[in-house]
């Protein structure tokens with residue numbers, strides 16, 4: 001992968017990681033929001049229920065008071081009536097003021113603890129359509145300095161409800177009590193909501209409040225409903241800590257998912273992971289490089305070379321072969337390659353019987369028990385291919401176990417070739433012991449031929465060694481006709497290289513074979 005590819009993948013991975021982290025943040029936010037909403041709703045509902053329960057006690061008190069007063073026979077503000085009103089006022093728990101009305105006109109009233117008209121100097125907060133004056137949460141003079149509530153009118157009498165003493169704490173800003181009369185609508189409690197004779201719709205349309213509403217209507221008092229609203233500010237204040245924690249958690253989630261996704265994507269692109277995945281999913285495939293009889297020019301065999309490509313592009317053998325070794329998968333890899341090649345070459349009718357098929361083996365596998373069981377290849381060899389096993393000169397090949405393996409395989413008909421001859425660990429006595437069938441002259445010797453280099457001058461010596469060992473020679477890396485002619489002149493029997501064909505598919509190999517027949 002070159003630098004520009006790497007940069008592109010880096011950007012693409014980053015974008016994907018950002019996408020995934022955004023998605024996860026949205027998902028977690030939604031989830032937490034639902035949980036939070038349910039939690040807040042439950043909390044607010046139980047709080048509202050508590051308030052409503054308390055306020056209902058006031059209504060009950062007012063109802064009892066009013067029921068009693070309305071049952072009295074008085075028609076004017078006579079003394080007896082005023083005395084009853086005062087007595088009733090003292091008997092009730094919450095009522096602070098009683099007014100006597102006739103034809104919607106206030107004739108007289110009595111206040112608890114008030115020596116003179118309570119709000120003389122104070123402008124009322126509002127008036128009802130009937131002209132009732134409302135003072136909201138204004139401390140009563142002289143008596144107890146508590147806030148007054150609102151007048152609830154029924155029949156001829158009024159009752160003032162002191163809501164603060166009912167709720168248990170003063171100046172509550174977030175509840176309402178309203179009395180829904182035939183022609184009017186009274187509310188008490190939250191001053192910001194109590195402005196005039198608002199309809200229910202008007203009130204609901206007011207902004208700045210959550211839509212959480214808890215309304216209880218009492219059937220017995222058919223005009224009486226209690227309503228508690230939860231306002232943004234209070235709920236926000238209450239849960240500010242959680243909100244900060246929530247934002248922090250979201251930032252952490254975003255950072256963490258980005259990091260994990262980015263690392264996952266980067267790891268997926270690493271050589272190690274691609275090779276490991278390729279091995280598991282059998283993604284390696286075979287190409288076949290022909291080798292020819294230099295004298296006749298005929299393609300008489302091929303070397304099986306593995307290739308790999310995935311969504312990130314190709315990886316070349318020089319990179320993946322060391323990885324396969326690192327992952328200790330050499331034998332599994334070899335079995336996979338041999339199986340694929342045998343199947344493909346068997347299936348192709350143009351590949352003749354007796355064709356030489358050469359496989360690369362890892363020297364390390366020769367030292368291991370349990371490896372190199374190649375009987376399955378013999379079972380697959382329906383076209384009697386001459387099966388050549390290529391091994392590089394290597395110290396591991398000199399071991400007792402390796403020699404034992406080689407002997408056993410030779411006895412089963414496998415041929416052996418020493419690959420890259422001349423550049424590795426060369427040892428004449430080892431060569432004799434191995435009793436191989438071919439020496440493959442490393443391509444560096446062939447490449448240098450035109451320059452008459454020292455290295456190329458060694459080729460005749462290699463020819464002598466081969467004659468001494470009675471093995472055939474295959475020259476690797478033959479790229480042009482001059483090299484080919486020179487090699488022929490040196491009595492080298494076989495050649496492999498781009499002059500005869502690059503590594504190619506089984507079908508292309510079949511055509512090459514046919515072309516030289």
Ligand SMILES: Nc1nc2c(ncn2[C@@H]2O[C@H](COP(=O)(O)O[C@H]3[C@@H](O)[C@H](n4cnc5c(=O)[nH]c(N)nc54)O[C@@H]3COP(=O)(O)O)[C@@H](O)[C@H]2O)c(=O)[nH]1
Pocket residue numbers: 289303304305306307316317318321337360361362419420440443476477478479496497498499503
């Ligand atoms: N154990 C296994 N080793 C394998 C397998 N497949 C490949 N390999 C080894 O990887 C090394 C690199 O192989 P590759 O990139 O496939 O290169 C081969 C040829 O493409 C290249 N070649 C062949 N002719 C020419 C040429 O004329 N010019 C030129 N510049 N290059 C040429 O040489 C490589 C073949 O080398 P060798 O195996 O030494 O004959 C290589 O060591 C492979 O062995 C596998 O399945 N198993």
